[in-house]
Amino acid sequence: xxxxxxxxxxxxxxxxxxxxxxxxxxxxxxxxxxxxxxxxxxxxxxxxxxxxxxxxxxxxxxxxxxxxxxxxxxxxxxxxxxxxxxxxxxxxxxxxxxxxxxxxxxxxxxxxxxxxxxxxxxxxxxxxxxxxxxxxxxxxxxxxxxxxxxxxxxxxxxxxxxxxxxxxxxxxxxxxxxxxxxxxxxxxxxxxxxxxxxxxxxxxxxxxxxxxxxxxxxxxxxxxxxxxxxxxxxxxxxxxxxxxxxxxxxxxxxxxxxxxxxxxxxxxxxxxxxxxxxxxxxxxxxxxxxxxxxxxxxxxxxxxxxxxxxxxxxxxxxxxxxxxxxxxxxxxxxxxxxxxxxxxxxxxxxxxxxxxxxxxxxxxxxxxxxxxxxxxxxxxxxxxxxxxxxxxxxxxxxxxxxxxxxxxxxxxxxxxxxxxxxxxxxxxxxxxxxxxxxxxxxxxxxxxxxxxxxxxxxxxxxxxxxxxxxxxxxxxxxxxxxxxxxxxxxxxxxxxxxxxxxxxxxxxxxxxx
Ligand SMILES: Cc1cc2nc3c(=O)[nH]c(=O)nc-3n(C[C@H](O)[C@H](O)[C@H](O)COP(=O)(O)OP(=O)(O)OC[C@H]3O[C@@H](n4cnc5c(N)ncnc54)[C@H](O)[C@@H]3O)c2cc1C
Numbered sequence: 001x002x003x004x005x006x007x008x009x010x011x012x013x014x015x016x017x018x019x020x021x022x023x024x025x026x027x028x029x030x031x032x033x034x035x036x037x038x039x040x041x042x043x044x045x046x047x048x049x050x051x052x053x054x055x056x057x058x059x060x061x062x063x064x065x066x067x068x069x070x071x072x073x074x075x076x077x078x079x080x081x082x083x084x085x086x087x088x089x090x091x092x093x094x095x096x097x098x099x100x101x102x103x104x105x106x107x108x109x110x111x112x113x114x115x116x117x118x119x120x121x122x123x124x125x126x127x128x129x130x131x132x133x134x135x136x137x138x139x140x141x142x143x144x145x146x147x148x149x150x151x152x153x154x155x156x157x158x159x160x161x162x163x164x165x166x167x168x169x170x171x172x173x174x175x176x177x178x179x180x181x182x183x184x185x186x187x188x189x190x191x192x193x194x195x196x197x198x199x200x201x202x203x204x205x206x207x208x209x210x211x212x213x214x215x216x217x218x219x220x221x222x223x224x225x226x227x228x229x230x231x232x233x234x235x236x237x238x239x240x241x242x243x244x245x246x247x248x249x250x251x252x253x254x255x256x257x258x259x260x261x262x263x264x265x266x267x268x269x270x271x272x273x274x275x276x277x278x279x280x281x282x283x284x285x286x287x288x289x290x291x292x293x294x295x296x297x298x299x300x301x302x303x304x305x306x307x308x309x310x311x312x313x314x315x316x317x318x319x320x321x322x323x324x325x326x327x328x329x330x331x332x333x334x335x336x337x338x339x340x341x342x343x344x345x346x347x348x349x350x351x352x353x354x355x356x357x358x359x360x361x362x363x364x365x366x367x368x369x370x371x372x373x374x375x376x377x378x379x380x381x382x383x384x385x386x387x388x389x390x391x392x393x394x395x396x397x398x399x400x401x402x403x404x405x406x407x408x409x410x411x412x413x414x415x416x417x418x419x420x421x422x423x424x425x426x427x428x429x430x431x432x433x434x435x436x437x438x439x440x441x442x443x444x445x446x447x448x449x450x451x452x453x454x455x456x457x458x459x460x461x462x463x464x465x466x467x468x469x470x471x472x473x474x475x476x477x478x479x480x481x482x483x484x485x486x487x488x489x490x491x492x493x494x495x496x497x498x499x500x501x502x503x504x505x506x507x508x509x510x511x512x513x
Pocket of ligand 1: 011012013014015016017040041042043044045046048049050052053054163185186188218220223245247318320336337338339345348349350351352354
Protein backbone atom coordinates (compact mmCIF):
# COMPACT_ATOMS: atom_id res chain seq x y z
CA UNK A 1 0.00 0.00 0.00
CA UNK A 2 2.97 2.41 0.12
CA UNK A 3 3.20 2.64 -3.67
CA UNK A 4 4.24 6.16 -4.65
CA UNK A 5 1.80 8.36 -6.58
CA UNK A 6 3.78 9.36 -9.64
CA UNK A 7 1.57 8.98 -12.68
CA UNK A 8 -1.60 11.06 -12.72
CA UNK A 9 -4.04 10.17 -15.48
CA UNK A 10 -6.84 12.63 -16.21
CA UNK A 11 -9.65 11.37 -18.41
CA UNK A 12 -11.53 14.15 -20.21
CA UNK A 13 -10.36 17.24 -22.06
CA UNK A 14 -13.00 19.84 -21.18
CA UNK A 15 -12.33 22.83 -18.91
CA UNK A 16 -12.31 20.53 -15.85
CA UNK A 17 -9.67 18.21 -17.30
CA UNK A 18 -7.35 20.96 -18.46
CA UNK A 19 -7.63 23.14 -15.34
CA UNK A 20 -6.87 20.09 -13.17
CA UNK A 21 -3.99 19.04 -15.42
CA UNK A 22 -2.59 22.56 -15.48
CA UNK A 23 -2.75 23.08 -11.73
CA UNK A 24 -1.17 19.69 -10.89
CA UNK A 25 1.50 19.97 -13.59
CA UNK A 26 2.44 23.55 -12.66
CA UNK A 27 2.82 22.50 -9.02
CA UNK A 28 4.46 19.07 -9.32
CA UNK A 29 5.55 17.93 -12.77
CA UNK A 30 9.32 18.45 -12.84
CA UNK A 31 12.06 16.01 -13.82
CA UNK A 32 13.27 15.74 -10.21
CA UNK A 33 9.79 14.92 -8.82
CA UNK A 34 9.19 12.09 -11.30
CA UNK A 35 5.52 13.08 -11.39
CA UNK A 36 3.85 12.95 -14.81
CA UNK A 37 0.44 14.21 -15.86
CA UNK A 38 -1.31 12.53 -18.80
CA UNK A 39 -4.63 13.79 -20.16
CA UNK A 40 -6.68 11.38 -22.25
CA UNK A 41 -9.64 12.66 -24.21
CA UNK A 42 -11.95 11.27 -26.81
CA UNK A 43 -11.20 12.45 -30.36
CA UNK A 44 -14.91 12.18 -31.14
CA UNK A 45 -16.74 13.50 -28.05
CA UNK A 46 -16.07 17.24 -27.70
CA UNK A 47 -16.22 19.32 -24.51
CA UNK A 48 -19.65 20.63 -23.57
CA UNK A 49 -18.92 24.05 -25.10
CA UNK A 50 -20.90 26.14 -22.60
CA UNK A 51 -19.84 27.68 -19.29
CA UNK A 52 -18.85 31.25 -20.00
CA UNK A 53 -19.22 32.90 -16.57
CA UNK A 54 -16.48 32.61 -13.94
CA UNK A 55 -15.52 33.80 -10.46
CA UNK A 56 -12.67 36.13 -9.45
CA UNK A 57 -10.84 32.95 -8.34
CA UNK A 58 -10.11 32.35 -12.04
CA UNK A 59 -7.50 35.10 -11.84
CA UNK A 60 -5.39 33.21 -9.30
CA UNK A 61 -6.05 29.89 -11.06
CA UNK A 62 -4.64 31.27 -14.32
CA UNK A 63 -1.77 32.97 -12.51
CA UNK A 64 -0.80 29.74 -10.73
CA UNK A 65 -0.60 28.04 -14.13
CA UNK A 66 1.78 30.75 -15.35
CA UNK A 67 -0.69 32.22 -17.84
CA UNK A 68 -0.44 35.84 -19.02
CA UNK A 69 -3.75 37.65 -18.56
CA UNK A 70 -3.27 39.50 -21.85
CA UNK A 71 -2.76 36.23 -23.79
CA UNK A 72 -5.77 34.69 -22.07
CA UNK A 73 -8.02 37.66 -22.84
CA UNK A 74 -6.94 37.89 -26.47
CA UNK A 75 -7.19 34.19 -27.22
CA UNK A 76 -10.40 33.39 -25.32
CA UNK A 77 -12.38 36.52 -26.39
CA UNK A 78 -12.59 37.14 -22.65
CA UNK A 79 -14.25 40.18 -21.10
CA UNK A 80 -14.55 41.40 -17.52
CA UNK A 81 -17.40 40.28 -15.28
CA UNK A 82 -18.21 42.39 -12.22
CA UNK A 83 -21.23 40.53 -10.91
CA UNK A 84 -24.72 39.50 -11.87
CA UNK A 85 -27.81 41.57 -12.54
CA UNK A 86 -30.97 39.69 -11.67
CA UNK A 87 -33.89 41.09 -13.66
CA UNK A 88 -37.55 40.15 -13.18
CA UNK A 89 -36.85 37.89 -10.21
CA UNK A 90 -38.79 39.80 -7.53
CA UNK A 91 -42.18 40.41 -9.16
CA UNK A 92 -41.47 39.89 -12.85
CA UNK A 93 -42.13 43.50 -13.91
CA UNK A 94 -39.95 45.26 -16.49
CA UNK A 95 -38.07 47.51 -14.01
CA UNK A 96 -37.52 44.84 -11.34
CA UNK A 97 -33.80 44.18 -10.89
CA UNK A 98 -31.04 43.90 -8.32
CA UNK A 99 -27.30 43.31 -8.40
CA UNK A 100 -25.01 40.76 -6.83
CA UNK A 101 -21.69 42.59 -7.30
CA UNK A 102 -18.27 41.05 -6.74
CA UNK A 103 -17.10 43.66 -4.22
CA UNK A 104 -17.92 43.51 -0.53
CA UNK A 105 -20.17 46.19 0.94
CA UNK A 106 -18.30 49.30 2.09
CA UNK A 107 -16.70 48.70 5.51
CA UNK A 108 -17.79 45.04 5.55
CA UNK A 109 -16.16 43.28 8.48
CA UNK A 110 -15.84 46.56 10.43
CA UNK A 111 -19.50 47.46 10.47
CA UNK A 112 -22.70 46.14 8.99
CA UNK A 113 -24.56 48.75 6.95
CA UNK A 114 -27.79 46.75 6.66
CA UNK A 115 -29.49 48.28 9.74
CA UNK A 116 -28.70 51.77 8.60
CA UNK A 117 -29.67 51.11 4.97
CA UNK A 118 -32.93 49.55 6.05
CA UNK A 119 -33.97 52.36 8.38
CA UNK A 120 -32.50 55.43 6.65
CA UNK A 121 -32.07 54.71 2.92
CA UNK A 122 -35.50 53.45 1.93
CA UNK A 123 -36.05 53.61 -1.79
CA UNK A 124 -32.40 53.10 -2.76
CA UNK A 125 -31.20 49.60 -3.63
CA UNK A 126 -29.01 47.87 -1.07
CA UNK A 127 -26.14 47.15 -3.46
CA UNK A 128 -26.13 50.72 -4.79
CA UNK A 129 -26.11 52.15 -1.27
CA UNK A 130 -23.19 50.07 -0.03
CA UNK A 131 -21.07 49.26 -3.09
CA UNK A 132 -19.73 51.15 -6.11
CA UNK A 133 -20.00 48.27 -8.55
CA UNK A 134 -23.69 48.53 -9.48
CA UNK A 135 -23.07 52.00 -10.94
CA UNK A 136 -19.90 50.84 -12.69
CA UNK A 137 -21.89 48.04 -14.32
CA UNK A 138 -24.87 50.26 -15.19
CA UNK A 139 -22.46 52.66 -16.92
CA UNK A 140 -20.74 49.81 -18.82
CA UNK A 141 -17.31 50.61 -17.35
CA UNK A 142 -14.31 48.29 -16.99
CA UNK A 143 -13.01 47.25 -13.54
CA UNK A 144 -9.50 48.53 -14.24
CA UNK A 145 -7.42 50.68 -16.58
CA UNK A 146 -4.85 49.86 -19.24
CA UNK A 147 -2.13 50.89 -16.79
CA UNK A 148 -3.39 48.46 -14.10
CA UNK A 149 -1.08 45.41 -14.09
CA UNK A 150 -2.27 41.96 -15.13
CA UNK A 151 -4.65 40.37 -12.61
CA UNK A 152 -4.73 43.54 -10.44
CA UNK A 153 -8.01 45.46 -10.17
CA UNK A 154 -9.64 48.75 -9.28
CA UNK A 155 -12.98 46.96 -8.80
CA UNK A 156 -12.99 43.21 -8.14
CA UNK A 157 -13.64 41.16 -11.28
CA UNK A 158 -13.98 37.73 -12.85
CA UNK A 159 -14.27 36.93 -16.58
CA UNK A 160 -16.72 36.01 -19.25
CA UNK A 161 -15.00 33.79 -21.81
CA UNK A 162 -15.59 31.74 -24.95
CA UNK A 163 -15.82 28.20 -23.54
CA UNK A 164 -14.55 26.51 -26.73
CA UNK A 165 -11.59 28.86 -27.14
CA UNK A 166 -10.76 28.57 -23.43
CA UNK A 167 -10.35 24.78 -23.70
CA UNK A 168 -8.12 25.16 -26.80
CA UNK A 169 -6.03 27.82 -25.04
CA UNK A 170 -5.58 25.68 -21.90
CA UNK A 171 -4.66 22.66 -24.04
CA UNK A 172 -1.87 24.55 -25.79
CA UNK A 173 -0.57 26.04 -22.54
CA UNK A 174 -0.62 22.75 -20.61
CA UNK A 175 1.04 20.75 -23.40
CA UNK A 176 3.59 23.33 -24.61
CA UNK A 177 4.52 25.03 -21.33
CA UNK A 178 3.69 22.59 -18.52
CA UNK A 179 4.64 19.27 -20.13
CA UNK A 180 1.22 17.60 -19.86
CA UNK A 181 1.09 14.51 -22.12
CA UNK A 182 -2.00 14.68 -24.35
CA UNK A 183 -3.47 11.41 -25.63
CA UNK A 184 -6.43 11.21 -28.02
CA UNK A 185 -8.32 8.02 -27.32
CA UNK A 186 -11.79 6.74 -26.47
CA UNK A 187 -11.80 4.95 -23.14
CA UNK A 188 -13.52 1.61 -23.66
CA UNK A 189 -12.51 -0.31 -20.55
CA UNK A 190 -11.30 0.33 -17.01
CA UNK A 191 -8.98 -2.17 -15.27
CA UNK A 192 -8.91 -2.61 -11.49
CA UNK A 193 -6.82 -4.24 -8.77
CA UNK A 194 -8.47 -6.61 -6.26
CA UNK A 195 -8.86 -3.70 -3.76
CA UNK A 196 -10.94 -1.78 -6.30
CA UNK A 197 -8.21 0.73 -7.26
CA UNK A 198 -8.08 1.57 -10.94
CA UNK A 199 -4.82 0.30 -12.47
CA UNK A 200 -5.30 1.36 -16.08
CA UNK A 201 -7.73 2.61 -18.67
CA UNK A 202 -7.93 1.01 -22.09
CA UNK A 203 -8.45 3.24 -25.12
CA UNK A 204 -9.66 2.16 -28.56
CA UNK A 205 -6.88 4.05 -30.34
CA UNK A 206 -3.88 4.03 -27.95
CA UNK A 207 -4.25 0.81 -25.97
CA UNK A 208 -3.72 0.64 -22.22
CA UNK A 209 -2.67 3.64 -20.11
CA UNK A 210 -1.61 2.83 -16.53
CA UNK A 211 -1.60 5.30 -13.64
CA UNK A 212 -1.43 5.70 -9.86
CA UNK A 213 -4.18 8.30 -9.50
CA UNK A 214 -7.07 8.81 -11.94
CA UNK A 215 -9.09 12.01 -12.29
CA UNK A 216 -12.51 11.55 -13.87
CA UNK A 217 -13.28 14.65 -15.97
CA UNK A 218 -15.51 12.84 -18.46
CA UNK A 219 -18.41 15.27 -18.08
CA UNK A 220 -21.96 14.11 -17.53
CA UNK A 221 -20.99 10.50 -18.41
CA UNK A 222 -18.89 10.21 -15.20
CA UNK A 223 -17.18 7.22 -16.73
CA UNK A 224 -14.78 6.28 -13.93
CA UNK A 225 -16.49 7.39 -10.70
CA UNK A 226 -20.14 6.97 -11.71
CA UNK A 227 -20.11 4.08 -14.20
CA UNK A 228 -17.06 2.06 -13.21
CA UNK A 229 -16.92 2.63 -9.44
CA UNK A 230 -20.72 2.88 -9.23
CA UNK A 231 -20.84 5.89 -6.90
CA UNK A 232 -24.55 6.85 -6.88
CA UNK A 233 -25.89 10.19 -8.08
CA UNK A 234 -27.71 12.30 -5.46
CA UNK A 235 -30.55 13.98 -7.32
CA UNK A 236 -31.38 17.54 -6.17
CA UNK A 237 -34.20 18.13 -8.65
CA UNK A 238 -36.68 18.42 -5.75
CA UNK A 239 -34.85 21.58 -4.55
CA UNK A 240 -33.57 23.07 -7.82
CA UNK A 241 -36.06 22.38 -10.59
CA UNK A 242 -34.03 23.32 -13.71
CA UNK A 243 -33.49 20.29 -15.98
CA UNK A 244 -32.88 21.66 -19.48
CA UNK A 245 -30.99 24.42 -21.27
CA UNK A 246 -31.27 25.96 -24.72
CA UNK A 247 -28.12 27.85 -25.69
CA UNK A 248 -27.42 30.30 -28.53
CA UNK A 249 -24.53 32.45 -29.74
CA UNK A 250 -25.73 35.86 -30.89
CA UNK A 251 -23.60 38.42 -32.79
CA UNK A 252 -23.72 42.07 -31.68
CA UNK A 253 -25.85 44.37 -33.80
CA UNK A 254 -22.72 46.34 -34.67
CA UNK A 255 -19.03 45.74 -33.86
CA UNK A 256 -18.81 48.72 -31.47
CA UNK A 257 -21.85 47.78 -29.40
CA UNK A 258 -21.18 48.17 -25.66
CA UNK A 259 -20.21 44.98 -23.83
CA UNK A 260 -22.06 44.35 -20.56
CA UNK A 261 -19.63 43.89 -17.69
CA UNK A 262 -21.99 41.70 -15.68
CA UNK A 263 -24.00 38.57 -16.36
CA UNK A 264 -27.66 39.42 -16.92
CA UNK A 265 -30.01 36.75 -15.54
CA UNK A 266 -33.61 37.46 -16.47
CA UNK A 267 -36.42 35.51 -14.81
CA UNK A 268 -38.79 33.73 -17.22
CA UNK A 269 -41.98 31.72 -16.81
CA UNK A 270 -40.19 28.49 -15.88
CA UNK A 271 -36.56 29.44 -15.27
CA UNK A 272 -34.24 32.23 -16.34
CA UNK A 273 -32.20 33.44 -19.32
CA UNK A 274 -28.46 34.11 -19.07
CA UNK A 275 -26.91 36.82 -21.22
CA UNK A 276 -23.12 37.05 -21.33
CA UNK A 277 -21.22 39.62 -23.37
CA UNK A 278 -18.01 38.45 -25.05
CA UNK A 279 -15.88 40.46 -27.50
CA UNK A 280 -17.66 39.57 -30.75
CA UNK A 281 -20.86 37.90 -29.61
CA UNK A 282 -23.16 37.29 -26.70
CA UNK A 283 -23.79 33.86 -25.21
CA UNK A 284 -27.50 33.66 -24.39
CA UNK A 285 -29.43 30.68 -23.07
CA UNK A 286 -32.61 29.72 -21.26
CA UNK A 287 -32.36 27.23 -18.40
CA UNK A 288 -35.80 25.91 -17.49
CA UNK A 289 -37.78 23.16 -15.90
CA UNK A 290 -39.58 20.80 -18.29
CA UNK A 291 -42.09 20.17 -15.49
CA UNK A 292 -43.38 23.73 -15.99
CA UNK A 293 -42.86 24.55 -19.68
CA UNK A 294 -42.36 22.70 -22.95
CA UNK A 295 -39.18 22.79 -25.04
CA UNK A 296 -41.02 24.67 -27.78
CA UNK A 297 -42.36 27.32 -25.37
CA UNK A 298 -38.88 27.75 -23.91
CA UNK A 299 -37.34 28.08 -27.34
CA UNK A 300 -39.95 30.70 -28.32
CA UNK A 301 -39.21 32.66 -25.12
CA UNK A 302 -35.47 32.56 -25.83
CA UNK A 303 -35.93 33.74 -29.42
CA UNK A 304 -38.23 36.54 -28.25
CA UNK A 305 -35.63 37.65 -25.68
CA UNK A 306 -32.90 37.73 -28.36
CA UNK A 307 -35.00 39.99 -30.60
CA UNK A 308 -34.70 40.19 -34.45
CA UNK A 309 -31.59 37.93 -34.53
CA UNK A 310 -33.62 35.36 -32.58
CA UNK A 311 -35.58 34.48 -35.72
CA UNK A 312 -32.60 32.83 -37.41
CA UNK A 313 -30.04 32.02 -34.71
CA UNK A 314 -29.06 28.35 -34.21
CA UNK A 315 -29.90 26.89 -30.82
CA UNK A 316 -28.70 23.83 -28.93
CA UNK A 317 -30.65 21.89 -26.30
CA UNK A 318 -28.76 20.41 -23.34
CA UNK A 319 -30.40 18.16 -20.72
CA UNK A 320 -29.35 18.93 -17.14
CA UNK A 321 -29.58 16.77 -14.04
CA UNK A 322 -29.39 18.76 -10.79
CA UNK A 323 -27.26 17.01 -8.23
CA UNK A 324 -23.92 15.46 -7.46
CA UNK A 325 -22.21 12.14 -6.77
CA UNK A 326 -22.57 10.76 -3.24
CA UNK A 327 -18.75 10.86 -3.00
CA UNK A 328 -16.26 12.61 -5.22
CA UNK A 329 -13.23 10.51 -4.41
CA UNK A 330 -13.29 6.70 -4.16
CA UNK A 331 -10.22 4.44 -4.09
CA UNK A 332 -7.65 6.15 -6.31
CA UNK A 333 -10.19 8.00 -8.46
CA UNK A 334 -11.48 11.55 -7.98
CA UNK A 335 -14.14 13.26 -10.10
CA UNK A 336 -13.87 16.93 -11.06
CA UNK A 337 -16.31 19.03 -13.09
CA UNK A 338 -19.54 17.72 -14.56
CA UNK A 339 -18.43 14.16 -13.72
CA UNK A 340 -18.83 15.17 -10.04
CA UNK A 341 -22.21 16.84 -10.57
CA UNK A 342 -23.94 19.96 -11.80
CA UNK A 343 -26.35 22.63 -10.57
CA UNK A 344 -27.95 25.34 -12.65
CA UNK A 345 -25.38 28.01 -13.62
CA UNK A 346 -27.13 30.85 -11.72
CA UNK A 347 -23.98 31.87 -9.81
CA UNK A 348 -21.35 30.30 -12.10
CA UNK A 349 -20.56 27.79 -9.37
CA UNK A 350 -19.39 24.95 -11.63
CA UNK A 351 -16.03 26.29 -12.77
CA UNK A 352 -15.22 27.56 -9.29
CA UNK A 353 -15.78 24.03 -7.94
CA UNK A 354 -13.41 22.78 -10.65
CA UNK A 355 -10.82 25.35 -9.53
CA UNK A 356 -11.27 24.48 -5.85
CA UNK A 357 -10.99 20.74 -6.61
CA UNK A 358 -7.90 21.24 -8.75
CA UNK A 359 -6.44 23.45 -6.04
CA UNK A 360 -6.96 20.85 -3.30
CA UNK A 361 -5.58 18.11 -5.56
CA UNK A 362 -2.51 20.16 -6.44
CA UNK A 363 -1.85 21.28 -2.88
CA UNK A 364 -2.63 17.99 -1.13
CA UNK A 365 -1.56 15.49 -3.78
CA UNK A 366 -0.91 12.29 -1.81
CA UNK A 367 2.71 11.24 -2.16
CA UNK A 368 1.95 7.60 -1.51
CA UNK A 369 -1.00 5.18 -1.74
CA UNK A 370 -1.06 4.64 2.03
CA UNK A 371 -2.39 8.18 2.62
CA UNK A 372 -4.78 8.31 -0.33
CA UNK A 373 -7.79 7.26 1.77
CA UNK A 374 -7.10 10.04 4.28
CA UNK A 375 -6.89 12.70 1.58
CA UNK A 376 -9.98 11.20 -0.07
CA UNK A 377 -11.99 11.46 3.15
CA UNK A 378 -10.96 15.08 3.63
CA UNK A 379 -11.73 15.86 -0.01
CA UNK A 380 -15.19 14.28 0.26
CA UNK A 381 -16.02 16.12 3.51
CA UNK A 382 -14.84 19.43 2.05
CA UNK A 383 -16.79 19.14 -1.18
CA UNK A 384 -19.98 17.65 0.26
CA UNK A 385 -20.07 20.72 2.52
CA UNK A 386 -19.45 23.03 -0.44
CA UNK A 387 -22.14 21.46 -2.64
CA UNK A 388 -24.68 21.83 0.19
CA UNK A 389 -23.80 25.49 0.71
CA UNK A 390 -24.10 26.17 -3.03
CA UNK A 391 -27.50 24.47 -3.11
CA UNK A 392 -28.65 26.69 -0.22
CA UNK A 393 -27.40 29.83 -1.92
CA UNK A 394 -28.96 29.02 -5.31
CA UNK A 395 -32.28 28.19 -3.66
CA UNK A 396 -32.18 31.52 -1.79
CA UNK A 397 -32.66 33.29 -5.15
CA UNK A 398 -36.05 31.60 -5.59
CA UNK A 399 -37.67 31.54 -2.18
CA UNK A 400 -38.26 35.29 -1.85
CA UNK A 401 -39.75 35.84 -5.31
CA UNK A 402 -43.29 37.18 -5.43
CA UNK A 403 -43.86 35.92 -8.98
CA UNK A 404 -47.09 33.99 -9.46
CA UNK A 405 -47.19 33.73 -13.28
CA UNK A 406 -46.24 30.04 -13.31
CA UNK A 407 -46.27 27.29 -10.68
CA UNK A 408 -42.49 27.10 -11.25
CA UNK A 409 -42.21 30.16 -8.99
CA UNK A 410 -44.85 29.32 -6.41
CA UNK A 411 -43.67 25.69 -6.07
CA UNK A 412 -40.12 26.97 -5.54
CA UNK A 413 -41.37 28.67 -2.36
CA UNK A 414 -42.98 25.53 -0.91
CA UNK A 415 -41.32 24.74 2.44
CA UNK A 416 -40.74 21.08 1.55
CA UNK A 417 -38.45 22.15 -1.33
CA UNK A 418 -36.25 24.37 0.89
CA UNK A 419 -33.30 22.67 2.67
CA UNK A 420 -33.57 22.78 6.50
CA UNK A 421 -30.19 24.53 6.68
CA UNK A 422 -31.53 27.42 4.60
CA UNK A 423 -34.82 27.55 6.50
CA UNK A 424 -32.84 27.91 9.75
CA UNK A 425 -30.77 30.77 8.33
CA UNK A 426 -33.89 32.54 7.09
CA UNK A 427 -35.36 32.37 10.59
CA UNK A 428 -32.19 33.88 12.08
CA UNK A 429 -32.07 36.63 9.48
CA UNK A 430 -35.55 37.84 10.43
CA UNK A 431 -33.85 39.34 13.49
CA UNK A 432 -30.35 40.17 12.26
CA UNK A 433 -28.59 40.40 8.87
CA UNK A 434 -26.35 37.61 7.52
CA UNK A 435 -22.89 37.97 9.04
CA UNK A 436 -19.55 36.21 9.08
CA UNK A 437 -20.71 34.35 12.21
CA UNK A 438 -23.13 32.38 9.98
CA UNK A 439 -20.34 31.05 7.78
CA UNK A 440 -17.46 29.88 9.91
CA UNK A 441 -16.06 26.90 8.02
CA UNK A 442 -12.77 27.16 6.11
CA UNK A 443 -14.67 25.69 3.19
CA UNK A 444 -17.32 28.36 2.65
CA UNK A 445 -18.02 29.18 -0.97
CA UNK A 446 -20.25 32.26 -0.73
CA UNK A 447 -19.49 34.91 1.91
CA UNK A 448 -22.16 36.50 4.13
CA UNK A 449 -21.97 39.58 1.86
CA UNK A 450 -23.34 37.53 -1.06
CA UNK A 451 -26.30 36.46 1.07
CA UNK A 452 -26.91 40.12 1.97
CA UNK A 453 -26.92 41.20 -1.68
CA UNK A 454 -29.44 38.54 -2.69
CA UNK A 455 -31.59 38.74 0.42
CA UNK A 456 -32.03 42.51 0.43
CA UNK A 457 -32.01 42.70 -3.36
CA UNK A 458 -35.03 40.40 -3.33
CA UNK A 459 -36.80 42.75 -0.88
CA UNK A 460 -36.30 40.80 2.37
CA UNK A 461 -36.75 42.79 5.55
CA UNK A 462 -34.93 42.09 8.79
CA UNK A 463 -37.13 43.16 11.72
CA UNK A 464 -36.18 46.84 12.46
CA UNK A 465 -37.10 46.35 16.15
CA UNK A 466 -33.88 44.39 16.60
CA UNK A 467 -31.66 46.55 14.40
CA UNK A 468 -31.94 50.06 15.86
CA UNK A 469 -28.47 51.52 15.29
CA UNK A 470 -27.05 53.64 18.13
CA UNK A 471 -26.14 57.30 17.51
CA UNK A 472 -22.42 56.49 17.17
CA UNK A 473 -23.16 53.60 14.81
CA UNK A 474 -25.31 55.93 12.75
CA UNK A 475 -22.45 58.40 12.47
CA UNK A 476 -20.01 55.64 11.45
CA UNK A 477 -22.52 54.30 8.93
CA UNK A 478 -23.00 57.76 7.47
CA UNK A 479 -19.26 58.03 6.99
CA UNK A 480 -19.13 54.67 5.19
CA UNK A 481 -22.01 55.67 2.97
CA UNK A 482 -20.36 58.99 2.16
CA UNK A 483 -17.18 57.07 1.30
CA UNK A 484 -19.18 54.84 -1.01
CA UNK A 485 -20.76 57.83 -2.77
CA UNK A 486 -17.30 59.37 -3.22
CA UNK A 487 -15.93 56.04 -4.52
CA UNK A 488 -18.77 55.83 -7.05
CA UNK A 489 -18.04 59.36 -8.33
CA UNK A 490 -14.31 58.61 -8.61
CA UNK A 491 -14.88 55.26 -10.37
CA UNK A 492 -17.27 56.81 -12.89
CA UNK A 493 -14.70 59.54 -13.61
CA UNK A 494 -11.62 57.36 -14.02
CA UNK A 495 -12.68 53.95 -15.38
CA UNK A 496 -12.77 53.47 -19.16
CA UNK A 497 -15.68 51.98 -21.11
CA UNK A 498 -15.52 48.19 -21.05
CA UNK A 499 -15.18 47.75 -24.83
CA UNK A 500 -12.58 50.51 -24.99
CA UNK A 501 -10.36 48.71 -22.44
CA UNK A 502 -10.77 45.36 -24.20
CA UNK A 503 -9.69 46.98 -27.50
CA UNK A 504 -6.64 48.48 -25.78
CA UNK A 505 -5.71 45.13 -24.21
CA UNK A 506 -5.89 43.53 -27.66
CA UNK A 507 -3.75 46.33 -29.13
CA UNK A 508 -1.14 46.95 -26.40
CA UNK A 509 -1.56 44.35 -23.62
CA UNK A 510 -1.67 44.93 -19.86
CA UNK A 511 1.53 45.57 -17.87
CA UNK A 512 2.95 42.17 -16.82
CA UNK A 513 2.85 41.34 -13.10
C1 LIG B 1 -26.16 25.16 -19.90
C2 LIG B 1 -24.90 25.24 -19.10
C3 LIG B 1 -24.39 26.48 -18.74
C4 LIG B 1 -23.24 26.55 -17.95
N1 LIG B 1 -22.77 27.79 -17.57
C5 LIG B 1 -21.73 27.85 -16.70
C6 LIG B 1 -21.25 29.09 -16.24
O1 LIG B 1 -21.71 30.17 -16.63
N2 LIG B 1 -20.22 29.09 -15.35
C7 LIG B 1 -19.66 27.94 -14.90
O2 LIG B 1 -18.79 27.98 -14.04
N3 LIG B 1 -20.06 26.75 -15.38
C8 LIG B 1 -21.07 26.68 -16.26
N4 LIG B 1 -21.47 25.46 -16.74
C9 LIG B 1 -20.69 24.28 -16.37
C10 LIG B 1 -19.42 24.20 -17.25
O3 LIG B 1 -19.80 24.15 -18.62
C11 LIG B 1 -18.60 22.98 -16.90
O4 LIG B 1 -18.39 22.92 -15.51
C12 LIG B 1 -17.24 23.04 -17.56
O5 LIG B 1 -17.36 23.26 -18.93
C13 LIG B 1 -16.47 21.76 -17.31
O6 LIG B 1 -16.99 20.70 -18.05
P1 LIG B 1 -16.25 19.30 -17.96
O7 LIG B 1 -14.85 19.49 -18.37
O8 LIG B 1 -16.52 18.71 -16.65
O9 LIG B 1 -17.01 18.38 -19.02
P2 LIG B 1 -17.00 18.38 -20.63
O10 LIG B 1 -16.71 19.73 -21.19
O11 LIG B 1 -18.28 17.72 -21.04
O12 LIG B 1 -15.79 17.44 -21.03
C14 LIG B 1 -15.89 16.04 -20.99
C15 LIG B 1 -14.63 15.45 -21.61
O13 LIG B 1 -14.68 14.04 -21.39
C16 LIG B 1 -14.24 13.39 -22.56
N5 LIG B 1 -14.81 12.04 -22.62
C17 LIG B 1 -16.10 11.69 -22.43
N6 LIG B 1 -16.22 10.35 -22.61
C18 LIG B 1 -14.99 9.88 -22.90
C19 LIG B 1 -14.45 8.60 -23.21
N7 LIG B 1 -15.22 7.49 -23.27
N8 LIG B 1 -13.13 8.50 -23.49
C20 LIG B 1 -12.32 9.58 -23.44
N9 LIG B 1 -12.77 10.81 -23.16
C21 LIG B 1 -14.09 10.95 -22.89
C22 LIG B 1 -14.72 14.27 -23.70
O14 LIG B 1 -13.93 14.04 -24.86
C23 LIG B 1 -14.50 15.65 -23.11
O15 LIG B 1 -13.20 16.08 -23.41
C24 LIG B 1 -22.59 25.37 -17.54
C25 LIG B 1 -23.08 24.13 -17.94
C26 LIG B 1 -24.23 24.05 -18.69
C27 LIG B 1 -24.75 22.70 -19.09
